[in-house]
Amino acid sequence: MALLSDLLGHAVLSGSVLALGALGEVIAERAGVLDLGVEGLMSLGAVVAVMTVTATPHPWLGLLAAGLVGGLGAGVLALSSVVLRANQVLCGVAITFLGLGLSSVIGRSVAGIPISAVFEPVSIPVLSSIPVIGPAFFSQNVLVYLIYLVLPALVHFWMFRTRSGLDLRAVGENPAAADAVGVPVMRLRALAVILGGVLAGLAGADLTLAVVPVWSDGMIAGRGWIAVALVIFAGYRPVVAVLSGLLFGLVTAVGFMGQARGWPIAPAILNTLPYLGTVACIIVPMLAFAKLRSAMAAPAALGTPYYRSGR
Amino acid sequence: MSAVSHRTRLTVVPSYRIAIGRGLSILAALSIVAITLAAMGRSPIELAGLVVRSTVGSRFGIEDLALFMTPLMLTGAAVWVGIRVNLWNIGAEGQLYAGATAATAIGLFTHWPAFVALPAMIVAGMLAGAAWIFVPAAARAWLSVSEIVTSLLLNFVASLLVYYLATGPWADRVTGALASTERLHMAFPEFWGAVHLGFILALATVIGLGVGLAKSRFGYETAVCGSNPQAAHYAGIGVAPRILAVLLLSGALAGLAGVFEVAGTVHRLQGGLANNYGYLGIVVALLARGSCLALIPAALLMALILDTGIVLQTTQISSSAVLAITGLLVLAIAAGDELAAYVRVNRT
Structure with missing residues (x-):
């Protein structure tokens, strides 16, 4: 029982990084921009968070700085x-x-030095005393609750229930039509990329401030x-992307458990699990269910720059 | 009589405009690097002098450049054959590892004479590289699953497996060297200092590939598939098998880079063997643009940048700085190529 709870707890924690990165990528890709800079922006966010927290022991400041740096880097990408x-x-790839x-x-000076100011677990009364899932889901740090509950709900509401969310999706599906009805294509796309970058930076900070407290x-x-692959797996849906982050947290956690409990498999082999799992998960569903292919299709204009004069 | 000037975008950009755009982009990227170095309290001019002296300024430097160029030309070609038909193989790093592993297996466990073993390594390495990209390639061809992410994720798997082999089952038990296999029993012969036959073979591969794709039916049909899959379909060209074939070719080229790297330059299989050559291949292919032969000067430029990284490392600047410089350069060139397409048109 304790093993299962540990496993789930670890899955929730390490999955939160992937979930946050994937959520940001969903926003950018829904606007039609294939943002492959996530890996680099996460890295910048992670190191900047550590550097900030080393200078001033406030994890929230570290988080803020990481978000700013992620947004700044994504600004370059948007430009x-x-x-x-x-x-x-x-x-x-260049941004990565x-x-x-x-x-x-820039991280040389802080590399390998554990940081003390991290996001501590917060137990939710009553819920956290449920056996097995209580400790795993309801005594996590505050970022976990934000990432799994608050943010996906916000993004989902914005994307599917508001006018600007509709505009965002229109820009990703058919920018010429959106342009014709007066939607500012370039501004929305740039905004989506920057927002995605902020979330990528925050994901990096989540990694160093809540999961592995060292750069x-x-x-x-x-x-x-x-995270980029999870967006494909999730069919470009924000809530599904966050849930698949959790699923891949579980895959990572299984490898981690195996290492911790000394399974007779080399750690290097166990570490290949998340990558192989991701590849399998984006290929197998397509192979198995032909119908999924249209439901899970990418935004029609994904990856194509928009030229107003282009016909 | 007021002249209205506006900008229009050319569909075919003349090469002189590209050349000017690139010159300015490279200048811009280098200026940013110089300013950053100056801000860190280093003299950019002194460092530049050091870089020139230790690369083209000495025999060793030139040998090093040729050794760097060997894998870069091939991974560049691997990415290039894909981009040519709108496919992005960013998993050359993994395919390079696969090729190197296959060559190592022959180099460690056989005692064949070199004239048998070396060709066998080449064949096995190319097959291994192609095999490593087979699943992403087939998924792209028949299921339309983006090859970008799948090919990339397998890089991490390959790197972990090579690390496992080099520290585990294939680890050097003779000299007890850390994290590498023992020295391969045979190597590509060196003909000029440390420069080995792999350099010539890589050059020949790039030239052969350029000529082959330009003149052959396969080259023509894949080009059609790349620019307009529907037209290709109606013309009776099977698109999916050709997508598969191009990606397998791409993987084989990257695998070949691994063969030369392990059996010509490094002589042992070890973690980190790929040295980012797979990723840098993307840069080489970008620089080469539409021309296969341009991969050669592009690989030379990239080799110079890599050497710069080594020089920077000796002056206490992290070797990862070279990755940042490369990123900056790619960004500047990608933007510069696009800007070069805009011309001012005057209308009266």
């Missing part, structure tokens, strides 16, 4: 891939290089790319 309309794949390289350079080079280890 190049939305305003200048350069190739989105290249710009995203830039983010990974820069965070390694080390390469610690993002593909979490940003998994």
